[in-house]
Amino acid sequence: MVSARRTSVWLEGKSPRARKAEQPSGLDREKITEAAVRLLDTEGLARFSMRKLAAGLNVTAMSVYWYVDTKDDLLELALDRVVGELPIPDPASGADWRDRLRELAASYRALFVAHPWASSLVGHFLNIGPRSMEFGRTAQQVIADTGLPLHLQSAALSSVFQFVYGFGTVEGQFRQRCEEAGMSQDEYFRHAMGAFRDQPAYGEDYERAERIMAARGGDTVEEMRDRDFRFALEVQIAGIEAMVARGA
Amino acid sequence: MVSARRTSVWLEGKSPRARKAEQPSGLDREKITEAAVRLLDTEGLARFSMRKLAAGLNVTAMSVYWYVDTKDDLLELALDRVVGELPIPDPASGADWRDRLRELAASYRALFVAHPWASSLVGHFLNIGPRSMEFGRTAQQVIADTGLPLHLQSAALSSVFQFVYGFGTVEGQFRQRCEEAGMSQDEYFRHAMGAFRDQPAYGEDYERAERIMAARGGDTVEEMRDRDFRFALEVQIAGIEAMVARGA
């Protein structure tokens, strides 16, 4: 018989814990999760620690463990919480699926930019927290309205949202790098390109990169990225439309 | 003046280190990187440590630091190495860009399945190692052959490869989870679905999931995933074709 292995915080047998009265520390899962998100935002995933979190709550590290089984569980809670912050387009708005998809994709992208640590976590967990589920439900509904047959919808969903995930991840990590280096995105970009140019082995690649940069135009890194994102999203939409038109 | 911050192992001023003769331990960057990849494959990123790596090489942890500045640098080297293992379609084969794109995407997906730890790393580094560059060059060439204007090519590249990255990441992490739990993918899937069904709050979602599963058909999780991947990739291709046809 297969042992019942842990799958997710969200699939525990019991609800968090029955509370009898206000505890002296005033702690609860909600407050801990909120503090965790704050700390993750300021320190990043690598420097996030249970001890620092506890200190911020004026409590010892082990107190936190009363409300949460492991650090991973807490991270799972934190992830679901930030997903819950996303604005979600009203499914009953009657708007075209394309517009709702653009809105949802923009939200999702913004998530990884605002919380770069979230990128590293989505891959690790099952993402079945209540807010993640709601987001998934909405996304599913948008794809359902494209007219694709049911059995192809999950693939189309993958196509779009995995792209947004990847794009947002790279973007978020880049921004974090810039911040840590104390440079603006454009400064950091020039810095990296400079170091790149100075590597003799990469001469050809550097020139190609320059040529592409020139063609893309755009004054700032951010502007170019925005354009790329919008265009890539239109590629996704056009692809789905083409598949619908092909009738499969 | 902006301090010259670290950007990547690949942008160091000097080549690794001049070697005079065969060292008693027989160590070098190559061997260390290879051992690192092996250890990452067997232990996963979370359980990878410099001490374990050194032990596997019959050497103390600090010896490794003679060849490599930090753990992160080593991880960057390991990542580039596995990228180098990917089969790359011959750019001069004259094959249609669609076929070359399918081949390249399949390779990239396989990377994250074979080395789930690589997923967590691609986001963290600049990915400008020689093998990553070669892969990028090839991908760039494929996109160039679609007929898209130069200034839209990087966006199209994003669209496809960020999707593959996201897809491969989720797939790789899932497989790793299954292995750690000692279950087959189908067993684990049923296990998770079961736990899911038992959560009263998720009744509606569970039923929707079941409905979609039924529609997708397919005997195994793997089969369904393969179909999803192929279809999503065709969505990408159709999208690019549509954009080319639109003349922008």
Next chain:
DNA sequence: GCGTTCACTTGTACGGTGTACGAGACCTAG
């Protein structure tokens, strides 16, 4: 031959990490 220098290897140590464990402190029920 001999001292120096360089290329490495090693041992020790520091300041962190996640978290198991057990001893309390307080509140409530009986």
Next chain:
DNA sequence: CTAGGTCTCGTACACCGTACAAGTGAACGC
């Protein structure tokens, strides 16, 4: 008043990345 549950805390363990300094042994100039 006692018993038990809920929560907090201090201590401790095993492990981590890596700084630092003291070796070791071979190559080289003299």
